[in-house]
Structure formats: C-alpha cells, structure tokens
Amino acid sequence: MLEIRSLKKYYRSPLGSVEALSGVELEMGQGEIIGLFGENGAGKTTLLKSILGLQSYEGEILLDGERICRKNISRLSFATCEHSFFPNLTPEAHREFYKLHFGTFRDKRYEALMHFFELPKRKALKNYSAGQQNQFEVIMALCQGADYILMDEPFVGNDVFNREDFYKVLLGILEPEETILLSTHLVEEVEKFVGRVVLLQKGRIVGDKTMLELEEQNRTLIDYVKEVYGYRSDRVERALEELTGGQEK
Amino acid sequence: MKAQGRMEEKNRMEDNNEIRERSGHVGRGKLWKPESCFPPGYEHWEQERNGAVFLLGAGIVLSLRFFGRLYRMVKSLYLYVGQERVLREDAREMLISFRGLTQGHWGLCVPFFLFLIIMAFWHYFYYFHRTKSIYLMRRLPARGVLAASCIRGPLLGMAAGAAVLGLLQLLYYEVYLLALPKGCLP
Known part of the structure; x- marks a missing residue:
C-alpha cells in the first residue's frame, strides 16, 4: 500500500511561494491501475516526483508503512515524457545497467516487449525516433521489477495505434501485485485501461472514483471529468456567437 | 552456414564488448576500462583526459624553470679567479633553499586541478543533457552511485597528477643535491 498523507509542496518564485500541492491524501493498493488526470499545472508531475523522492515536500509518503528510502526505492519505477534513460547507450547497455542495480529486473519481459515493439537493441537511444524512445522508457519502467510503476505522460508523441497496443500489452503482462499510476491527458483513451481515476486541480484532489x-x-x-472540472459545454457556442453574432448585428 | 555462424558469433562478441564499454560498468574479474570512472554513456571522457594531460604537461614544462634558477644560483656561489672557479666564502649564506627555489613552482599546475574540479560538476550536469537520466540515477538503491560517477574520474586524475608532481619534486630535489657544492650541502 502506498499512502500519501497531507502532502504539500511549495515552489519558490521571485513573487513569493507558489503552492503546487496542498494537502494531498491518497492511498494506492497493490494491483490497482490508476489514471491521474488534471489540466496543465494541476500538480500531477509534482505529485509523482514527490513520491519518488526527486524533490522535497511536506507531509508523509509511506510504502507499506515505511518512508521511501534507498531500502525500498527499487519497489518504485518511473517512466517520464522527459525520458530518464542515457541517450548515448544502447538498450542492451541499459539492460546491463538495470540488472546491476535492480536485482528484480524482469529479463523475460524485457525481451518480449523489445521484440513486440521491434526496437533495435544495438542502436544508441539518441538515434531512436521520439515514439520509440517513449516505448523504451515505458519498457524499462515495466521491466525494473517494481511493484509501483509511475508514468508521467509516457505516450506523448506516439500515434494512437501505438498507444492502443501498449495498453493491451500492459493489461496482458501486468502481474496482480503490480500497481500503475498513470498521469495523462488522454482521458477517453485510457478509460478501458484504468480501474480508478484520481482528478487533480490546483494541487488538490477533486475527484477519486x-x-x-x-x-x-x-x-x-x-462525463465525470467534465462534471468535476465544471466544464461548460455551451462555452464554445457562446464564444462563437459573441464573436460572429456581434459582427452581424 | 559456417560463415553465418561466425558472423553471428562476431556480432554477439561485439554486443558484449559494446555493453561493457558503453555501460560504464565492468564486473568483477573483467578488464578495467577507463569509461567505468565516468557517467554511463559519457562520450567526452577521452577529450577530458587529453585536456587534463595537456594542462598537467603545461604545468610540468613551466616547472622546468627550476633548472634555470638552480643554474643561476649555483653560478652565483662561485667566484672566478682568472680561469679558475672558486667557491665563495659566504656561499652557505648565499644558498637558496630547495623550498625557496621551487616556491610558487607548482602553482602552475593549479589549472589542472581546477579543470578536474569543474569536470566533476560537468559530469553531474551530463545527467540533465538531452534526457533527465538524473531521475534514474537518483532512484538507484545503491548508495553513492551518482556521486561516484561524477567524481571518480576527476579524483583518479588528481591522484595521478599528484603522484607525477610528487615524483618530479623528488627528482628535482635529487638534482638540487647533486648540483650543490659539497660544502653547501644541507
């Protein structure tokens, strides 16, 4: 169980401190696939980075009752649209690196996914296309052998078929104890893939179902997302009316 | 078939070598590679090494001024009576100590050490270049991997540089002792 208690995060700016997360409370049980949604700047990335200990925060983040430290950090993996691989290395070199540092590395899964996505193993990652780089990023997060796999907009730049394939493969390969927290904008696309949705707005959790x-x-x-965010469906029509109608009159 | 088998074997060996070379980590019992002292996939280590060798070399070349100073000092200890060279009576007082002779000498190697310190920081910023591999490095369960990958190369360079300078200092001292007149030996 991953527990987040009263999580607060402030960013300092020349104009004062900006609250990026304000009192986030969240629990994630093993085996869940959770979609994390929110507009730009809602705090999705900040939340994920806080969980991973990549930035300081106020509050408490517990993994099975223990604070996240070197002892249990390998139970978390991360795939980010910013990419966390070494661009000059080949996938094979990455595999060696991961195997050296993460004893739970899933070699078989790595082979299967590399084969499925037809990624060249002897090519430096800097020479991959953006879509292939995303795929590799996610593959390494899935193969690290972590119980909690955090993904931050991992499919930016991938075409729809590619993403569709990934969701299907993911559902097929995930083991019951593996948990996924997927931050994305592609709400409709992940509807069939996630089992739970968490909605963030201005650093607060405004929906969890x-x-x-x-x-x-x-x-x-x-519908749920639109309702929670108070989306007005007539907003565009009104705006267009104001713009064009005003001219006609 | 045999030729194909040989090609496959060759490719496999190339793969293995590439992994060892590029991952920057070598296992126990395997040949040590200089790349293992740098961040994984860091491709400028050779330029860095050449830069460090150049700066150290420049420092050493400039330190050769020692011989000029020593020559002038030894020459000043003698008087010439006709064609004969005679040690001055106050030669001991005129003697410049080895420390005095080499004062400020090794300051010329400061750029070398500064360069290596800057390189350690550069290695850290490498993890932000093109991707954010810093996220992976900071998630590693083993302690000190990130720091070690940044400072191991520069530290090794500093140790090697310090050893070379120490040996040179000893050599210069030997030359100093050999060059001094017997009556002036410390």
Whole structure:
C-alpha cells in the first residue's frame, strides 16, 4: 500500500511561494491501475516526483508503512515524457545497467516487449525516433521489477495505434501485485485501461472514483471529468456567437 | 552456414564488448576500462583526459624553470679567479633553499586541478543533457552511485597528477643535491 498523507509542496518564485500541492491524501493498493488526470499545472508531475523522492515536500509518503528510502526505492519505477534513460547507450547497455542495480529486473519481459515493439537493441537511444524512445522508457519502467510503476505522460508523441497496443500489452503482462499510476491527458483513451481515476486541480484532489462506481452510476469517465472540472459545454457556442453574432448585428 | 555462424558469433562478441564499454560498468574479474570512472554513456571522457594531460604537461614544462634558477644560483656561489672557479666564502649564506627555489613552482599546475574540479560538476550536469537520466540515477538503491560517477574520474586524475608532481619534486630535489657544492650541502 502506498499512502500519501497531507502532502504539500511549495515552489519558490521571485513573487513569493507558489503552492503546487496542498494537502494531498491518497492511498494506492497493490494491483490497482490508476489514471491521474488534471489540466496543465494541476500538480500531477509534482505529485509523482514527490513520491519518488526527486524533490522535497511536506507531509508523509509511506510504502507499506515505511518512508521511501534507498531500502525500498527499487519497489518504485518511473517512466517520464522527459525520458530518464542515457541517450548515448544502447538498450542492451541499459539492460546491463538495470540488472546491476535492480536485482528484480524482469529479463523475460524485457525481451518480449523489445521484440513486440521491434526496437533495435544495438542502436544508441539518441538515434531512436521520439515514439520509440517513449516505448523504451515505458519498457524499462515495466521491466525494473517494481511493484509501483509511475508514468508521467509516457505516450506523448506516439500515434494512437501505438498507444492502443501498449495498453493491451500492459493489461496482458501486468502481474496482480503490480500497481500503475498513470498521469495523462488522454482521458477517453485510457478509460478501458484504468480501474480508478484520481482528478487533480490546483494541487488538490477533486475527484477519486473507481470505474466500477462510474459504471454503476451509468456515467462515462469523460462525463465525470467534465462534471468535476465544471466544464461548460455551451462555452464554445457562446464564444462563437459573441464573436460572429456581434459582427452581424 | 559456417560463415553465418561466425558472423553471428562476431556480432554477439561485439554486443558484449559494446555493453561493457558503453555501460560504464565492468564486473568483477573483467578488464578495467577507463569509461567505468565516468557517467554511463559519457562520450567526452577521452577529450577530458587529453585536456587534463595537456594542462598537467603545461604545468610540468613551466616547472622546468627550476633548472634555470638552480643554474643561476649555483653560478652565483662561485667566484672566478682568472680561469679558475672558486667557491665563495659566504656561499652557505648565499644558498637558496630547495623550498625557496621551487616556491610558487607548482602553482602552475593549479589549472589542472581546477579543470578536474569543474569536470566533476560537468559530469553531474551530463545527467540533465538531452534526457533527465538524473531521475534514474537518483532512484538507484545503491548508495553513492551518482556521486561516484561524477567524481571518480576527476579524483583518479588528481591522484595521478599528484603522484607525477610528487615524483618530479623528488627528482628535482635529487638534482638540487647533486648540483650543490659539497660544502653547501644541507
């Protein structure tokens, strides 16, 4: 169980301190696939980086009751759109590096995914296309052997078929104890893939529902997201009316 | 078939070598590679090594002024009576100590050490270049891997540089002792 208690994060700026996360409370059980949604600047990346200890924060983040430290950090893996691989190294060199540092590295899964996505193993990653780099980033996060796999917009730049393939493969290979926290903007696309959604707005959790609950309420994910964020469907029509109608008059 | 088999074997060996070379980490019992002292995939280590050798070499070349100073000092200890060279009576007082002779000497190697310190920081910033591999390095369960990858190369360079300078200092001292007149030996 990954528990986040009263998580606060402030960024200092010349104009004063900006609150990026304000009192986030979240629990993630093993085996869950959670979609983390929110507009730009809502705090998604900040939340993920705080969990990984990549930045300082106030509050508490516990993994099975213990603070995240060197002892248990290998139970978390991370795939980010910023990419965390070494661009000059080949995938094979990465595999060696991961095997050296993460004893739980899933070699078989690595082979299968590299083969499935037809990624060249002897080519330096800097020579991969943006889509291939994303795929490799996610593959390494999945193969590290972590229980909690955090993904921050991992498919930016991938085409829709590619993303679709990934979701299917993910559902097929994940083991029951593996948890995924996926931060993305592609709400409709991940609807069939996630089991729970967490909505962030201005550093606060404004929605947290399982897909089962939404199904029972006969609501789609996008409807729920629009409702929580107070999206006005007539907003565009009104704006267009104001723009064009005003001219006609 | 045999030729194909040989090609496959060759490719496998190339792969293995590449992994060893580029991952920057060599296992126990394997041949030590200089790349293992630098961040994984760091491609400028050779230029860095050449730069350090150049700066150290420049410092050493400039330190050769020692011989000029020593020559002038020894010459000043003698008087010439006709064609004969005679040690001055006050030669001991005129003697410049080895420390005095080499004062400020090795300051010329400061750029070498500064360069290596800057390189240690440069290695850290390498993890922000093109990607954020710093995220991976900071997530490693083993302690000190990130710091070691940044400072191991520069520290090794500093140790090697210090050893070379120490040996040169000893050599210069030997020359100093050999060049002094017997009556002036410390």
